[in-house]
Amino acid sequence: MGLSLSKDRVVEFVTKWEFLLVLIFIFVIILNSTLSPYFLNVDNILDTTFNFTEKAIIALTMMFIIICADIDLSVASIIAMASVFMGYASEVHGVQTSGLIMIAILTGIGAGFLNGIIITKLDIPAIGVTIGTMSLYRGIAYVILGDKAYTKYPKSFAYFGQGYIGSSPIPFEFIVFIFFAIIFGVLLHKTTFGRKVYAIGNNRIGAKFSGIKVDRIRLILFTLNGLLSGIAAILLTSRIGSTRPYIANGWELDIITTVVLGGVSISGGSGNVFGVIIAIFLLGFLRFGMGLLNVPGIEMNIITGFLLIIAIMFPNFLNNIKERMLKRETY
Amino acid sequence: MLKLLKKKDFILFLFIVFVSLIISLRYPRFLTLSNLGDIFKDTVILIIVAIGQMMVIITAGIDLSVASGIALTGMSVGLLNQHYPGIPIPLIILISMLIGGALGSFNGLLIAYAFIPPIIMTLGTMSIYRGFVFVLSGGTWVSAHEMTDGFKAISGGHVLGIPNLFIFAAIIIALFAFFLNKTKTGREIYAIGGNELGAKYVGVNVKKIKYYVYLLSGVIYGLAGLLWVSRYASAQNDTAMGFELQTVAACVIGGVSIMGGSGSVTGVILGALFLGIVYNALTVTNVSPFWRMAIAGFLILIAIIVNTIAKKRTQYMMIKRRVF
Numbered sequence: 001m002g003l004s005l006s007k008d009r010v011v012e013f014v015t016k017w018e019f020l021l022v023l024i025f026i027f028v029i030i031l032n033s034t035l036s037p038y039f040l041n042v043d044n045i046l047d048t049t050f051n052f053t054e055k056a057i058i059a060l061t062m063m064f065i066i067i068c069a070d071i072d073l074s075v076a077s078i079i080a081m082a083s084v085f086m087g088y089a090s091e092v093h094g095v096q097t098s099g100l101i102m103i104a105i106l107t108g109i110g111a112g113f114l115n116g117i118i119i120t121k122l123d124i125p126a127i128g129v130t131i132g133t134m135s136l137y138r139g140i141a142y143v144i145l146g147d148k149a150y151t152k153y154p155k156s157f158a159y160f161g162q163g164y165i166g167s168s169p170i171p172f173e174f175i176v177f178i179f180f181a182i183i184f185g186v187l188l189h190k191t192t193f194g195r196k197v198y199a200i201g202n203n204r205i206g207a208k209f210s211g212i213k214v215d216r217i218r219l220i221l222f223t224l225n226g227l228l229s230g231i232a233a234i235l236l237t238s239r240i241g242s243t244r245p246y247i248a249n250g251w252e253l254d255i256i257t258t259v260v261l262g263g264v265s266i267s268g269g270s271g272n273v274f275g276v277i278i279a280i281f282l283l284g285f286l287r288f289g290m291g292l293l294n295v296p297g298i299e300m301n302i303i304t305g306f307l308l309i310i311a312i313m314f315p316n317f318l319n320n321i322k323e324r325m326l327k328r329e330t331y
Numbered sequence: 332m333l334k335l336l337k338k339k340d341f342i343l344f345l346f347i348v349f350v351s352l353i354i355s356l357r358y359p360r361f362l363t364l365s366n367l368g369d370i371f372k373d374t375v376i377l378i379i380v381a382i383g384q385m386m387v388i389i390t391a392g393i394d395l396s397v398a399s400g401i402a403l404t405g406m407s408v409g410l411l412n413q414h415y416p417g418i419p420i421p422l423i424i425l426i427s428m429l430i431g432g433a434l435g436s437f438n439g440l441l442i443a444y445a446f447i448p449p450i451i452m453t454l455g456t457m458s459i460y461r462g463f464v465f466v467l468s469g470g471t472w473v474s475a476h477e478m479t480d481g482f483k484a485i486s487g488g489h490v491l492g493i494p495n496l497f498i499f500a501a502i503i504i505a506l507f508a509f510f511l512n513k514t515k516t517g518r519e520i521y522a523i524g525g526n527e528l529g530a531k532y533v534g535v536n537v538k539k540i541k542y543y544v545y546l547l548s549g550v551i552y553g554l555a556g557l558l559w560v561s562r563y564a565s566a567q568n569d570t571a572m573g574f575e576l577q578t579v580a581a582c583v584i585g586g587v588s589i590m591g592g593s594g595s596v597t598g599v600i601l602g603a604l605f606l607g608i609v610y611n612a613l614t615v616t617n618v619s620p621f622w623r624m625a626i627a628g629f630l631i632l633i634a635i636i637v638n639t640i641a642k643k644r645t646q647y648m649m650i651k652r653r654v655f
Contacts, residue, residue: 071450118632118636122636122639122640123639123643124635124636124639125589125590127393127450127589128583128589128635129632129635131576131579131580131583131631132580132628132629132631132632132635133628133632134576134628135576135580135624135625135627135628135631136624136625136628136629136631136632137628138624138628139621139622139623139624139625139626139627139628139629140625142621142622142623142624142625143619143621143622143625145621146619146621147621245621253454253457253458256454257454257455260451266448266450266451267448296465298461298462298465298466299462299465299466301458301459301461301462302458302459302462302463302466304458305454305455305456305457305458305459305462306455306459308451308454308455309441309447309451309452309455309456312447312448312451312452313441313445313447
């Protein structure tokens with residue numbers, strides 16, 4: 001009996017999505033470090049986090065939204081709009097760093113709140129609304145900037161995206177990500193707010209009838225997602241030091257891919273922060289490794305696309321195996 | 332007349348007429364026959380791809396791979412024409428539909444039989460197909476002088492004075508209006524979107540229908556890829572970038588419910604024409620092209636909001652009628 005119990009648990013553990021992600025992650029690291037001598041180098045690895053930290057930050061709140069059975073396609077456009085507003089303020093009105101940060105944060109909150117209010121007050125599916133605001137927000141960026149670029153930012157502004165903590169090789173951006181990862185991890189797993197998000201994702205009507213203020217929580221989540229998109233806009237603009245209207249083009253899909261690869265079900269109700277964090281690093285290191293091997297970016301997209309599809313197929317497949325193994329045990 | 336007015340499509344039609352009149356008040360050239368013809372020519376590809384997209388959305392799915400599919404088919408037939416100019420045009424048309432069908436099939440198989448959510452599957456194939464465009468072309472493009480005249484005439488030519496594009500549009504519109512309204516399979520598509528479980532219990536082969544819907548969407552965007560490359564006489568790596576959202580927008584403006592179960596070919600045609608008219612008006616009135624995206628986004632939002640409110644009112648009326 002005790003044996004069968006432990007076997008159940010082993011089966012349970014081995015077929016867990018996070019366990020598999022870790023295995024794939026280790027495989028990627030081993031593969032990369034055998035293929036390229038430059039991969040296993042602390043400075044290199046820390047520097048490569050620059051390439052995915054901004055996306056990773058938004059993935060944290062996108063995780064909440066997808067667990068809630070919603071989706072937000074407008075995040076990359078919010079980055080573009082916030083970045084253009086900052087560029088405009090800096091170049092035309094000479095606003096200083098602290099002002100620029102305020103602008104980006106307020107733009108993010110405003111855009112996210114507008115998404116949330118249309119979705120919840122008018123009861124329209126999030127995918128429809130955010131497809132609209134996706135082109136509205138980026139459209140505003142194009143209207144203001146046209147085909148030009150903003151490049152004049154205050155000197156102190158460059159620290160957010162390019163600076164390191166003291167004289168250590170740890171990027172400032174990365175610390176920002178760790179900070180938010182802890183906050184949102186605790187929020188999701190250790191608070192009633194987090195439990196309510198799962199409840200809404202599993203059964204929205206049921207959650208409503210058990211007294212959860214569903215629409216208020218969804219509104220908060222969309223606003224938070226906007227806020228983090230605004231913060232990502234600060235980091236990204238500071239890192240590349242210029243703004244064009246097509247900045248962060250297509251990022252919404254990368255971010256959703258990361259979240260889904262991290263084991264969050266697109267139909268809502270399940271997933272956890274560890275899976276998402278592993279997926280962030282998995283994708284980041286995969287791209288870094290392929291970059292070292294001179295794989296063109298567009299071919300990386302093919303691989304990421306297949307990875308996404310396989311990642312979704314796999315849990316179904318695993319569940320089948322799990323059921324079969326557990327069934328055999330009972331006979 | 333009153334019955335006609337109650338129809339959603341007719342209201343959209345009136346709205347389009349109204350917008351056109353206002354534009355032509357300031358720019359009389361707008362309502363000339365040649366300009367209207369140009370608008371329609373520019374919109375044909377959007378109309379036919381949006382019809383495929385509509386079928387997918389009716390089953391409560393979405394196909395985000397259409398733009399990449401257009402680019403991949405366009406590049407394939409473009410290269411084919413460049414290297415083997417001897418291949419007859421009808422065969423090229425068939426090949427484009429076969430390639431599109433294969434791409435759509437891949438989506439359909441995994442969505443219907445491996446239960447991958449449509450948005451994830453087509454997001455994945457969106458990057459995969461776009462990636463293969465680059466792999467196929469090696470980053471270069473096929474330009475006008477590398478294509479045969481016959482190839483360019485597929486979209487540019489005329490038959491008995493009627494532009495070929497119109498003929499393609501007419502055939503596809505007629506075929507799909509008939510298919511969706513008059514055939515059993517067509518009605519089953521609506522049944523799945525309305526209530527998938529219910530449809531299954533009354534004996535609809537849900538998996539097969541879902542597969543067909545993505546397959547057909549693929550066949551349509553395959554043909555559209557050929558028309559696109561032939562019309563603009565160049566096959567590029569970023570062909571149709573962002574077009575998937577325009578097709579979704581045309582559907583949503585045309586009253587297709589994003590939750591599935593409702594939508595009509597007429598509505599989608601009007602939705603696509605509306606977008607075409609707005610884009611054309613922005614061009615002829617010399618508004619900077621940078622306004623396009625913002626205005627399109629704004630219109631999509633308004634259309635979704637109006638559609639939702641209208642739908643809620645009908646539901647409310649139905650409940651009221653039942654009570655009294």
